[in-house]
Amino acid sequence: MNTHDPNMRPTIRQLDDASINRIAAGEVVERPASAVKELVENAIDAGARRVGIEIADGGKTLIRVTDDGCGMTADDLPLALSRHATSKIDGSDLLDIHSFGFRGEALPSLGAVARLTLQSRAKGHEAVELSVDGGHRGIAKPCALNGGTVVTLRDLFFATPARLKFLRTDRAEMQAISDTIKRLAMAEPSVGFTLRDVSGGNDRVTFRVEPEQGDLFDALRGRLARVMGSEFAENSLAIDAEREGFRLTGYAALPTYSRGTSVAQHLFVNGRPVRDKTLIGALRGAYQDFLSRDRHPAVALFVDCDPHKVDVNVHPAKSEVRFRDPGVVRGLIVTSLRHALANAGHRASTTVADATLNALRPEQVGPLGHTPQPLHQPRVYQMDRPSLGARQASYAAQAPAYFQPAPAYPAQHSGFAELGGSYSGRVVEPEAPQEPREDIIRKPLGAARGQVHENYIIAQTETGMVIVDQHAAHERLVYEKLKKQMAENGVAAQALLIPDVIDLSHDEAQRLLAVADDLSRMGLTVEAFGNGAIAVRETPAILGEVDSQGLIRDILDELDDLGESQLVQEKIEAILSRVACHGSIRSGRIMRAEEMNALLREMEATPHSGQCNHGRPTYVELRLTDIERLFGRS
Numbered sequence: 268m269n270t271h272d273p274n275m276r277p278t279i280r281q282l283d284d285a286s287i288n289r290i291a292a293g294e295v296v297e298r299p300a301s302a303v304k305e306l307v308e309n310a311i312d313a314g315a316r317r318v319g320i321e322i323a324d325g326g327k328t329l330i331r332v333t334d335d336g337c338g339m340t341a342d343d344l345p346l347a348l349s350r351h352a353t354s355k356i357d358g359s360d361l362l363d364i365h366s367f368g369f370r371g372e373a374l375p376s377l378g379a380v381a382r383l384t385l386q387s388r389a390k391g392h393e394a395v396e397l398s399v400d401g402g403h404r405g406i407a408k409p410c411a412l413n414g415g416t417v418v419t420l421r422d423l424f425f426a427t428p429a430r431l432k433f434l435r436t437d438r439a440e441m442q443a444i445s446d447t448i449k450r451l452a453m454a455e456p457s458v459g460f461t462l463r464d465v466s467g468g469n470d471r472v473t474f475r476v477e478p479e480q481g482d483l484f485d486a487l488r489g490r491l492a493r494v495m496g497s498e499f500a501e502n503s504l505a506i507d508a509e510r511e512g513f514r515l516t517g518y519a520a521l522p523t524y525s526r527g528t529s530v531a532q533h534l535f536v537n538g539r540p541v542r543d544k545t546l547i548g549a550l551r552g553a554y555q556d557f558l559s560r561d562r563h564p565a566v567a568l569f570v571d572c573d574p575h576k577v578d579v580n581v582h583p584a585k586s587e588v589r590f591r592d593p594g595v596v597r598g599l600i601v602t603s604l605r606h607a608l609a610n611a612g613h614r615a616s617t618t619v620a621d622a623t624l625n626a627l628r629p630e631q632v633g634p635l636g637h638t639p640q641p642l643h644q645p646r647v648y649q650m651d652r653p654s655l656g657a658r659q660a661s662y663a664a665q666a667p668a669y670f671q672p673a674p675a676y677p678a679q680h681s682g683f684a685e686l687g688g689s690y691s692g693r694v695v696e697p698e699a700p701q702e703p704r705e706d707i708i709r710k711p712l713g714a715a716r717g718q719v720h721e722n723y724i725i726a727q728t729e730t731g732m733v734i735v736d737q738h739a740a741h742e743r744l745v746y747e748k749l750k751k752q753m754a755e756n757g758v759a760a761q762a763l764l765i766p767d768v769i770d771l772s773h774d775e776a777q778r779l780l781a782v783a784d785d786l787s788r789m790g791l792t793v794e795a796f797g798n799g800a801i802a803v804r805e806t807p808a809i810l811g812e813v814d815s816q817g818l819i820r821d822i823l824d825e826l827d828d829l830g831e832s833q834l835v836q837e838k839i840e841a842i843l844s845r846v847a848c849h850g851s852i853r854s855g856r857i858m859r860a861e862e863m864n865a866l867l868r869e870m871e872a873t874p875h876s877g878q879c880n881h882g883r884p885t886y887v888e889l890r891l892t893d894i895e896r897l898f899g900r901s
Contacts, residue, residue: 299326305373310334325440522557531565553604715863
């Protein structure tokens, strides 16, 4: 409610520089992690090869950033602490930006709300120091420094104490700083970073990466392995694609290497870490057919383009961007990721096997249930593992004889049918050799050796064994066939006898009609009906009876949120997934050896067969060395 008296004319005043800087600091520096981000980005822009960061009390009492960049002279320091003074751009073209920073606000904003000391030395010049205390600038003086720049920030927000109340615990702020450094480390693999926590007089390194060597992908893969973990590097796919002036590079994880939140999604535009609706929506669209809604893919993707194709000057923190043609970027991401996932074939993440091995590994329990201390001496066994020839001879000698099933227990009703077993019968000699053919064993999923619990196929490979969930695997195979048929024949639409007319605002109707062609390809036909209303004339036949108004409202909500809508396609694919589930091999069905092998061969030939329609793995591969380790043979 406006309480100002209209009879009183307010006075317009020119704010002083200190107030202006504090206002700017509220936009640029939200928390200690924001200050660290600005200072480290300045170091990278200065050509630093190594950047050191020291933090005390979550950045509230101390932030110190040291770099070996080009440094500054005594004439540069006062300008660096002035508002809108920068060496990154000349002001003639605000879109031609090739650096992290360009606004010239970070240092003066930090100096307005904290105690800032700037020490720097350029090559061929003397080292110089300049301080700013709550907006009050001191005088430049000589200092001792070999080269580069050291920025020391103490007592953050002491000049605006109200802001301190909004900060979280020291631990939470330190975690935010660490996340910021890790994102910048991914963006710059050729730069080394060291993060230290010096709280309470301690000196603890919490994160360190050395500069990576090699080409673009080797350096990036090495850096991602150190930041996101070696498991991500092992279970991710290299992405490299171009379209209409945009290039997409990076790594995207397999669907079976997913997360419960989006914390493992790292997106970069021209090397800058960003959070963008277009990119997030495209990422979701690329994985929507492989993950349930409560799972999120892990990626590190870099979009590079001409700076004129993207506006990074949308937000003071520069974490948001605006593309001139977002549709091209979205299409590039969706197509590239789906192509990479298709090329991965039946591959599943190694973490599936690791989780299985951890579940199988027995615990050593001591007296009274206490876990004993680990033994320093290796365990001793009676014999070493024999050679391959000795094992084969031993297996042949110890192979059990087949049983001829009695009429009362038909083989097809026995859980041991594929192994030739039964509950009663006479002993007979095997009619076929026990070992599967060598050419089948060399296949990625090997040769079927049996079935347990009427749902799990056990297959032997050259290097180990594979356990396949027959229902989940066949469900995926049927689903892929249904999708292929739909892509070839199109989505059948059913015409409504009486079109559903839905009243919308003018803007909502225009947003919906802008994607009418895309909706029509999915079987949903909409037309303008005047005065903001739209008429729904056809709906996808596979969906049956449709609540047109609810569907249209949901599509509009998705357009507002992500800039595009995949809702109709998701609903259709959900129906196909349910059809595939009901039409697949059910758990409890006993399969013949040829059926099991045919299923394995089809899995090898079908993209995405490594996970079911909900993102769960369809098989687990255990290497022989890992199995031997379980039994203490290694």
